[in-house]
Amino acid sequence: MINYLVPSWFFGIDSTIEALFSLITLAIAIAAFKIYALTKEQTIRRFGVGFLFIALSYVFWAGMNAVTVPGLKEQFPTVSIYQLSAASVLGFYAYMLLFITGLVLLAHTTFNTQRGAIFYLMLGPSLMVLLVSVNQIVTMRLLAIFLLSFIAFHYLTEYYRxxxxxxxxxxIGFVLLIISNIGFAFSPADSWAYVLGHIIEIGAYSLFLATLVRTLRYKPS
Amino acid sequence: MNKKRSKLEIIRDILEVIKNKSGRIKPTHILYKSNLSYMMMEEYLTELKEKEFIIEKRVGKNKTYSITEKGVNYLEQYRLISNFTQSFGLE
Structure with missing residues (x-):
């Protein structure tokens, strides 16, 4: 079941924000691939692929929100799977699967291992739970919170090190993403949770973008 | 006490040793300069060959190593690499 509440005044704004997120995460992915080209380190490549999957997930979500949902806004404040076309439903599933796969890839980079089996061990159950769940929105957000907590903890230990x-x-960016996903988990019940989730995500991705810009500002002598 | 070097730092150190020898160096010299055990050094040299950062040349029983353009590029871009990997916790 896919149900979430969206204020009609937020239509268009949400897809614009999501498109922005896709650009930021794509920029991080491209930077990671450039560093991979220099180092040939698989962990860095995995990091880039993770952010690429997340970028693609936002493309699907933004596209679905921009193309399909506005047609509902005059009459229905609730976006429900029963109102969406088959293409939009597929788009939403693509968003969920790509987003979770991206997070699993990022979580995998926090382990000091090249073993692909661990990645599949994390990915398989995550996707299975998501697909068989009754309320996929909430399940997806809970999975995201779990994976983001793992990732955030890694960055906390790295900071202390x-x-x-x-x-x-x-x-801090990943902590904000945890909070935004908590907000999104309540979006089936409260439209303001959907809005707040986006606002908090703006904070998170702004921090990622700031980090990327400061990192790339270095010019070799 | 010296802090433990990351993998990327060790690769940088090995490549710098090879580069500073004007491109041709014996394994024993790398061993002394890189501050690694013999087994670790061999592992790193194998990885660097696979990544095409260095070339191995054999003359009879002796072998020497020289740095490639990819290896030089790694050294030149090392600050950027280090900045990125440290910021995003990839070391």
């Missing part, structure tokens, strides 16, 4: 301010920004 290296005292790098940019790592702290990334940690």
């Amino acid at each position: 290296k005292s790098n301010r940019k790592t702290l920004l990334v940690f």
